[in-house]
Amino acid sequence: MSTAVPLPSVQDVFTEDEVARTAYARLVPLENQAELFIRVLGQVLIQAPSLEERALVAQQIHNCATNQELIDLGKFCLEQFVEYIKGLRALSSPPKLARSEILLNIPTVAPRNHLEAKKQALVRDNYRCVVSGFVDFDAIEALPRLEKDIATTPAMIRYTECCHIFPEQEDRNDFEEPGHHNTSSRFTLAHVFGGAHEPSLAETGIHNLRNILTLETGTCPAFREFMIWLEPTGEIANQYRLVKRYAHYGKDLPEVVTFFSTSPDLPVPDPRFLAFHAACARVLQLSGAGKFINRLLYQPKDSSISTYSKVRLRLA
Template identity: 30%
Template structure:
């Protein structure tokens, strides 16, 4: 699985810089002390833990970052990122209200009206319209900013590693936009937020639904996991969506959505998505570990996760 992740990252690299970085990392495997094959597996594991899994939100724990298998300068640069990171104000409620107004108090995908907004008189209900429980969905999860300023624990290393990897992939602008400690430039910025009804939000957080940009601005194909490809109509999900702002607020960033989409494609094409679904399911259902070692992967994954604060706004966990 880890080697397939590397291969599909090459195939679905989101930009030329990311592709060049991937090629350099693969080339470094040839001279690794542990041998080229093991180095390649380690590289795939690194990308799974520090790139793919930042978008796979689940209840419970977060994996401890694996070490990057190549040049020491990465650790130096990551240390600088940790110095730059600052805790940002937790403005989830304000962001949610602003996003609701921008999206006309509806799910951006299904167009269903938010029930709470009707109850609070923010929008008038028209007979015959479908209602839903709309939620504030983050493209880059807000947990990436939920660290202690100046902290040096596993959580801070996990966050710094994820951001550093994005910078290496040519997304320094994304790093600057989402980590700056200002009132308008952080993970709560509206370019990073979507209004989605509960079921769509759940699929988006599980990397089972993503948005692929089309030629027309703000038009996206709604892609779904292979096992859900025929579920569009059952969920009320159109084949394409056209995001439209009903206020002066910015729409979700095409660049953020493209990074998310690339990670979703790689996760499903490589088998990583199904593997981690299985691991997470077993973590919830297993009462005891198997004596024959069959649950070794579950144990290993559980031991590589850290507790994160509960997010009261997510019914299906955070990460």
């Protein structure tokens, strides 16, 4: 099922941002030449979650002297999405947590690896999925009090996973390609949508609890593959509306979720990181890049965007 849509007309976007509007106006006429690349670039500009990120994307578009450079920039953005999803998939097999390793007390040291992040996130999230509310299977036997919760609430029992928002990122300082002579080494997907180079995450690594959600094993892949994402309600802090790529997916999931922590020393997921994830999800949905990337990553290992897109520049 395709979710791709054509780029909106110039008259319908950026009515109060002339710089972004003129940048976007350069893209629309190219949509028929390289549909996927241009739709990705156009949606990256539209979906950027802050004026700062939007200005950066608009400037990169203005820096392109030719139409081919614009197409190349769109291709570069698509490559960033591919690397991002590959990085998340590489984290998709979390370490097994023995029941004896379930933490009973509030940890005092920040997590340094995947296993520690999983343990601490479970403590923070009261041993349950932050979206569905399902209680972690392994925690039930380690913590008898959870059995009382199950007995007195509608909560169900499921295995849970430690789900990252950002994967590890490679240094892009050596990036140099025709059409990107003025492209900053910071112009990576994560920088555009705000957050991956935020100093404290760079110092503490991807296992920082602000980058982690506890999700049950059915919901974690959906979040990782951008089938669901979280948009702030704007009503109270850390409250989000659950958005789905397909309306029929996850009918049993709540429409609104609110994040809490069992301790002020265990931070909840960072709203900026969730805004990044949501922006990526919207781009992947509206441009059709999500379907393209899934097909690409199931191709032989030597496949690349350049070779695969020769027959896929236009979307089915």
